[in-house]
Amino acid sequence: MSQFRGQLQALASTTGPHKDLSEKFREILHNILSLGEDELVEGLKAFIEAIVDENVSLVISRQLLTEISTILQNLEDSVSKAVSHYTLDKIAPRVISFEEQVGSIRQHLADIYEREQNWKQAAVTLVGIPLETGQKSYTVNYKLETYLKIARLYLEDEDHIQGEAYINRSTPLQARTNNEELQIVYKVCQGRVLDYKRKFIEAAQKYNELSYKTAIHESERMTALRSATICAILASAGQQRSRMLATLYKDERSQQLPCFIILEKMYLDRLIKRAELVEFESLLQTHQKATMSDGSTILNHAVVEHNILAASKLYNNITFSGLGALLEIPPEKAERVASKMITEGRLQGYIDQIDSIVHFETREVLDSWDKQIQHLCFQVNTIIDKIGVAEPDWMNKTIGSQMIS
Numbered sequence: 001m002s003q004f005r006g007q008l009q010a011l012a013s014t015t016g017p018h019k020d021l022s023e024k025f026r027e028i029l030h031n032i033l034s035l036g037e038d039e040l041v042e043g044l045k046a047f048i049e050a051i052v053d054e055n056v057s058l059v060i061s062r063q064l065l066t067e068i069s070t071i072l073q074n075l076e077d078s079v080s081k082a083v084s085h086y087t088l089d090k091i092a093p094r095v096i097s098f099e100e101q102v103g104s105i106r107q108h109l110a111d112i113y114e115r116e117q118n119w120k121q122a123a124v125t126l127v128g129i130p131l132e133t134g135q136k137s138y139t140v141n142y143k144l145e146t147y148l149k150i151a152r153l154y155l156e157d158e159d160h161i162q163g164e165a166y167i168n169r170s171t172p173l174q175a176r177t178n179n180e181e182l183q184i185v186y187k188v189c190q191g192r193v194l195d196y197k198r199k200f201i202e203a204a205q206k207y208n209e210l211s212y213k214t215a216i217h218e219s220e221r222m223t224a225l226r227s228a229t230i231c232a233i234l235a236s237a238g239q240q241r242s243r244m245l246a247t248l249y250k251d252e253r254s255q256q257l258p259c260f261i262i263l264e265k266m267y268l269d270r271l272i273k274r275a276e277l278v279e280f281e282s283l284l285q286t287h288q289k290a291t292m293s294d295g296s297t298i299l300n301h302a303v304v305e306h307n308i309l310a311a312s313k314l315y316n317n318i319t320f321s322g323l324g325a326l327l328e329i330p331p332e333k334a335e336r337v338a339s340k341m342i343t344e345g346r347l348q349g350y351i352d353q354i355d356s357i358v359h360f361e362t363r364e365v366l367d368s369w370d371k372q373i374q375h376l377c378f379q380v381n382t383i384i385d386k387i388g389v390a391e392p393d394w395m396n397k398t399i400g401s402q403m404i405s
Contacts, residue, residue, distance in 0.1 A: 069105050123157065147169050204232040271310045304327050
């Protein structure tokens, strides 16, 4: 090792044609790469120390450092990680002179941390790339891809605040790219941030939109549909959620989902018992299992609100104790939740606190008929679409004859 150090030090202070000096450095590098793991790390550190010396021409330094960044990608992760960190520390004072090489090394180092599932360190490593402050001009796609990768890594680390910050940085960039893959990644990250922030309806809309993207593999589209369904189920009861549940329920693919039973009960305004939620709870992510200020989980809160709406379709009025028994919660909590829903306009009715009764507004028969007719029309359209796919010639002939008549 001392032999290599001596050769490198002598070469670093030597002047001559760039091509000759570069070849001599490469000969030493070739010999270093044949060393064992421990000596290899030390040998590469010595080589890097020599080539980034201020006495070495910047042209030679950049060229050799670019080659080193490529070589690091083919070495063992333990060796590559140690050498990468050393390289970044060494060139930190002159980072503006080696922006391209810094970017390449940091991207590779982030990949190593990602394989180790050290999400935060991978994100921090990428943040060090001077995308905005450096002198190098980066392409829109490179900057967008890097910002989205940082956002995704922070979201994997369940840090939605930092994740959202980098999604916001990528927003003006995604409007300037035609790369569909990056636009899809952007929508995925958006959906995940909304999910973390408990904006479940907005998240469900993003996920549902992704489930129709043909550029995504079918299994990933089904994952997006499942995420949309879970978010819709977790959302607060109301008109927005009802519309989202209707959209998902009418999607034939939803019948393949493990959460379809809960989706169906919610769409059809049926009561859901706590025992029926066990399987569904296993589908939830950690942040979706959080406890709310009233001590209940997000899922339990959503189901209680749903059950109150379902009860309003069954009863004209009900006592607090009766509602509590129906919802499997204390009467006081049942009153509090119902009161909040009425105040927010998500439940039609009023509360008689003297008699401890919740009065629900009588259902309009016409509204019920409208929903049934709408559902029937949807089924008829579905059948017509299937006939059109199976017998397009017959369909065109039939439609044409109807138009003539």
